[in-house]
Amino acid sequence: MPHVITQSCCSDGSCVYACPVNCIHPSPDEPGFATAEMLFIDPVACVDCGACVSACPVGAISPDTRLEPKQLPFVELNAAFYPKREGKLPPTSKLAPVLEAPRIERGDGPLRVAIVGSGPAAMYAADELLTQRGVEVNVFEKLPTPYGLVRAGVAPDHQTTKRVTSLFDKITSERGFGFYLNVEVGNHVSHADLLTHHHAVLYAVGASTDRRLDVEGMGMAGSGTATEFVAWFNGHPDQASLPVDLSHERVVVVGNGNVALDVARILTTDPDALAGTDIADHALTVLRGSAVREVVIVARRRPADSAFTLPELIGLTATHEVVLDAADHELVREDLAEASDPLVKGKLEILAKLGDAAAPSDRPRIRLAYRLTPQRLLGRERVEGMAFTVTGTDEVRTLPAGLVLTSIGYRGTPIRDLPFDETTGTVPNDDGRVTGAPGTYVAGWIKRGPTGFIGTNKSCAAQTVRELVADFNAGVLPGPTARSGELDRLVRRRQPALVDVAGWRAIDSAEVARGGTERPRAKFTVVDEMLEAAATAPRAPLHQRLLSGLLR
Template sequence: MPHVVTQSCCSDASCVYACPVNCIHPTPDEPDFLTAEMLHIDPASCVDCGACVSACPVDAIVPQSKLTDSQQRYLGINADFYREPRQRPLLAPVTPPPAARQDVAALRVAIVGSGPAAMYAADELLTQPDVQVNVFDRLPTPHGLVRAGVAPDHQHTKQVSELFETIADQPGFEYYLNVEVGTDLTHQDLLEHHHAVIYAVGASSDRRLNISGVDLPGCASATDFVAWYNGHPDHAHHPFDLSHPRAVIIGNGNVALDVARILTADPDQLAATDIAAPALEALRNSRIEEVVIVGRRGVAQSAFTVPEFAGLLAVPNLRVRLDPAHFELDEVTARRERDGSLDHSVVQKLRMLRELSTRDSATPGRKQITLRYLSAPKRIVGEDHVAGVELVATSLVLGDDGVLRAKPTGHAETLDAGLVLTSIGYRGIPVTGLPFDEAGGVVPNSDGRVLDRVDGDRVPGTYVAGWIKRGPTGYIGTNKSCAQETVNALVDDFNCGLLTAPTTKASALKRFVSRRQPAVVDRAGWQAIDRVELQRGAVQHRVRDKIVDRAEMVTLAAARPHRLLRLSPLHRVRK
């Protein structure tokens, strides 16, 4: 009886290495690993040992016998991946990390950022004996987009934070939270106290939609909206107008699906999650009945992933609609579908979208999400506030370079709406003191080693990991292999004597940081915040009650109420 991957998995490949028969693919050593939307278990090879279940940090793997009705779709998704034979070794090779030399002072590394890329980098470094890793973040809480980006109704995905806590439990690890590098500390300050600095600061800005009306009240980025409902202290009290029956989201990636799902969710169901209290109250009073997700290209170019869309279709009491007129395949896709050369994920998306377009439009549902394709935003309509969005119909044109591009046809239509959210991608922002590639939105680098833009020389002791290194691609677990590459380069440089030793003792760092930022939150301080959030959540029968005020977090961290019992959100999700 095979096991099945049943949701957006983290793709960190822990299950791959746990599997004794190499039946989970693609593996990190296979060329399609970095572009795969999820991992798949070969039903013909699975021996039902359950090793992958124990290894998965987000509970994404389920035995076939325990699949729920809403999860049955994943059985076919996994099996279809193996319809074409894959050449593979008996077992996926595990590449051991390089060993840091022991004849010099122990390696000390600063990591800026505390999201998945940062935590995976810390884990790789801490495989070395006597290494000290200090993680800095401008927020009083760690874990980056896992805390502030993953949707609250995806609690299983958020469980990867339990892995991050295990990483932080290791000797040699310390947090310096509520400390902003570039303001409280400089890059040079970090280098004086460490052999090297790894920047894992993500891609925290949105790509801007350059049309008229985007600055009107009622138009915002989907990223800001996500930060709002996740309780990011910089966004938790941002006002969003939910009084109009329709909202429009420009872009159809996973973030767009998350936002649409939250806007149409039953607030009573969200109440059990870790959604921010101000957002939950606003959603209880929301008058939104329909969310329209707009894509400028066709169904075959949908930016969302298969597991995210499958999860959306499984939401009870929600009507997801696609007008049959919008299910239009471009000539290239139609030809590739006929000859069987379409990518597996595209085949799966088309199958689900084709089924959706043939559904009875009167299918009951409390609220509705409408998928609209071949439509491009021309302008946001309104005077003092968003009143709608003007869309122009597009057609796909094959360029001389073989790329399909959306071209406006001239036919326009205005959709009434009170809220317009743009979700057309993330972009990195410049890091103080580091070179920056404006075109790519990344720090220029080679295998994680930061390069000077002018002459291409290495910037001594400076490295990058995650989205600021490679751009906004991949999933939570993709950062593991990305961090491995960076850490391998760093340790090689350390072994070759290319890193300058710190000019201070390791014990001097805490005093130095406290002078620059007296409100610094260390690991014990974060644990105090965490305990209080979990305790307050338990009283309300919630996963946690997030604190959204920075000053309150700092006060709690300083008090450190160690007598409180730490309650695991992992335990409560499974209850």
């Protein structure tokens, strides 16, 4: 009964280190780890101990006998990563090489680090730092709620992926951890302020904007970005009032990565199925009145170049009607004849089995379209469709649509007082050390660009933390000039409405209570409502607050 890794794999590598026989790959020390679409269990070497199940933060691993029907393709997918062999491998005690947490060697006071951002890269960095005693970490986030794209970017029907927040909540309970939520660095406090109160500042702010499609008509009513749309249905307060009109039968999504699949899946899912998730109430109301019958996901290149991952394609086709037109089926056949990469071949084999777009459908469906290069949006006052050229030709094709969303990638934005590379949309750095800015570090997408998955940030953050601690041990990080406890007074003076760990837990509890027995939570989508919930958190006794100030 070998265990199997399934669609919700976050690739953080926790399962790798839990496995007593080193049968989960690629591991963080292997070249393919950073770009792997998921991790894979060797069915021949697996000893069925279940250690990986307990270690997985998102519940992605199950025995092969307990898989749901839609998960069965992952049995073959896991096995295909390994060479064909006969019989079981002999038992082994070989373990995956564990990269030890950096050891703090100085004994002249605690290492104090400010982390800007509260998404996966930030929380993994905090976890890595707090593995040792005598470290203080303060996490700053401009929203009253933490966890970045896990909260506002993971689709509501992927609740298992969101389980990683349970791990993050445990990190917030660590001695030495502090939250400064609803505090914007660059507004309430400056980079210089943070360096005054810490040895180092680590930015893990992600890539918060979209890459923009520069064609005529973008910006008119009925056009937008997938990122905005995802934030809207996830209840992000900045997009809660986004005007979304679903009164037309077709939506076009330009770009075919996983985010595009998320958008198409939510638009074609029965709202009653979404009602049991944490989707924003305003989004569920609009989706219940939707007239959308088809979402067309458009790509410039061929099927072999599809940007979505194989696990996401498997998951999508197991639950939704996905089709291709005849010309695209022919492209798939051509690409399949030439494919050699196992993951690319796996995608093409699934695409080859999709239905024909010419066949009638009795439910909303998703159509994948290839070799179409965006030319312009159609319409005057609002979108009526989109014109494309067939890639590499002058042939023009049009798609009538009432909503056009672009999904062509994320991009980092400049950070005040730090260098910025406009070409890559990242902060220039050397293994996380910011170029020309002593005491300043980066992790996550602002460090490496928008690549990888939630768990990829774990090894990325660990690399940065190793460099930070090495600099601390070498004595190249000047100590804070402000005394411990002054930071809290400074921030509260400039932002009285800050939310700390207790405030976040009050918001979290209130959202869970609002969800009742039918939903995991009902999110607040207005900042003032979040702050009202945070204000209900009981204050710690005076002696405890004074002691905390002395210890931090």
